[in-house]
Amino acid sequence: MPQGTPGLRKAVTMRYAVALYMSSVLGSGVLVLPGLAAQIAGPASLIAWLLLSLASYPLAYTFASLSARKPESGGVYSFARESFGQRWADAVGWLFIVWYVTGAPVVTVIAASYLSYAIPLSKEMIYVVAALIILGTFLINYRGIVISGKVQLAVIVAIVGLLLTAVIASAPLVRLENFTPFFPNGVLPIGTAAALIFWSYLGYENVSNVAEEFKNPERDFHRSIVFSVIVISALYFSVAFATVGTQAYKAGGSVAPFAAILSNALGVYGAVSTGVLAVFIIFGTVNAYTTGMSRVIYSVAKEGGLPRAIARINSTTGVPHLSLALLTGLGMITLAVSYFLSIDLQTALLIPSGAAILVYMIGSASGIKLLKGGRAKLFPWISLAVSVIMLPFVGPVLLISVAVALLGLYYRRLRGLRQ
Structure with missing residues (x-):
């Protein structure tokens, strides 16, 4: 970087990393998928949640290991460049754009729809x-990574507190008979439910996008990932267990089981708290993704995969303001x-899921090539296998992500840029 050019600040600590991990992963999945998965597989959907929780650790470990090995803004984009060359890195960067610009709107609509449980809202107001919400996360991120990290800490404390309150409050309503029959639709629907639940575990790669801004990446990445995986898995399973145990997914709660759980446990206060909870969760999710994705676009533009003007950094706040915009x-x-x-909703969720799974496949393949020895070598293979298994369930909308990835691959050739 030339002298006088502002660089990204070293401001991310383990606390901020945990906040980013948890707010990236603890998002719309908590609000929507427990009910949808339970409708597909019944109580057996709990097996799908358990399997995905176990699979999430290799995924998270792979990205954490790659980031700790070579801290650099861009995450999977940077890993793909080192492993397979600039063109594949550009494809990853373009896939991240699809992931964000289709994912952020759908989750903010989910948040606003939940808010309508507390405050009646028309479609226009939703x-x-x-x-x-989208504009708010832009303004916060424009202020800089330290301020954004503090917001994440506050949001995640509120999320975890409200989730625990809901699970504990619903405990007296759980009935053992609601878990039988355990396989009402057979065994195969567990796979379908798992493919749907995969959306809930997207986000572990997000913190790798701000690796260049870590104060101590070798220490903090692995500590933060272990803590985050354990807490997130426990929270997800608890909410899914409460959804099945109270049969909230049958009482008009297939799309909004959390609203049904809190309403059953707390009455009108449950409806109000559900709306507030949804806004907190989604705000945290979009804020975390805005932080991470803007760094990806910054890296792509800096290397010529997008117009280089987008790589400008605000000299006052130290953030890539044009990529944010x-x-x-x-x-x-x-x-x-x-x-x-x-x-x-299903189609809207599948579009960013397709882009995300393709990114996970490329990131896992990078881990296979770059990481050496023991778990660091085994886990990328597991991550790749999980991603490949989930890919066919995305359906025809996967073609959107494939088309954009191809544009990324050939952007430089179309623009006449050197590799």
Whole structure:
């Protein structure tokens, strides 16, 4: 980097990393998927949650090991460049754009829809609230990574506290008979439920995008990932257990089981707290992704995979403000398209899932090539296998991500840029 050019600040500690991990992963999955998975597989959906919890550790460990090995802003983008060359790195960067600009709008709409349990909202107002969440995360991230990290800490404390309150409050309503028959639809639906639940575990790669800003990456990455995986898995399973045990997924709670759980346990206060909880969770998720994804776009643009002007860093705040603006603008456009086309929830979730799984496949393949010895060599293979198994369940919308990845692969050739 030339002298006088502002660089990314070394401001991320383990506390901030844990906050980013947890708020990246603890998102819309808690709000939607326990009920949808239970409808597909019944009580056996708990097996799917357990299997995905176990699989999440190799995924998280792979990205943490790659990041600790060579801290650099860009995460999987940087790993792909080192492993397979610049063109594949560009493809990853473009996939991240798809992931964010289609994922952020759908989860903010989910948050606003939950808020309507507490405050009646029209469709138009739901989308206004969703837009305000996206704009709010832009403003916070524009202030800088330290301020953003403090927001993450506050949000995650509120999330965990409210989740625990809901699980404990619903405990008296859990009935053993609600777990039988355990396989109401047979064994195979467990696989379908697991493919759907995979969305809930996306996000472990996000902190690797800010690796360049860690004060002590070798120590803090692995400590933060172990702590985060244990806590996230326990929270997910607890909420899924409460959903099945109270049969919230049958009482109009297939899409909003958390609302049903809190309403059953706490009455009208449950509905209000559900709306507030959803906004907190989604705000934390989008804020964390805005932080991570903006660094990816910064890295892609810096290397010429996008117009280099996007790689500018604000000299006052130390953040890549133009990449933040690009993501926010594209996210708002996607939100508008979603409103006018009335895209259904399942399709809306599958589009970013397809991009994310492709990114996970490339990241896992990078781990196979770059990491040496023991768990560091085994876990990337497990991660790759999990990603490949989930890919066919995405369906036709996967073609969107494939098309964008191909554009990323050939962008330089189209622009006449040197590799």
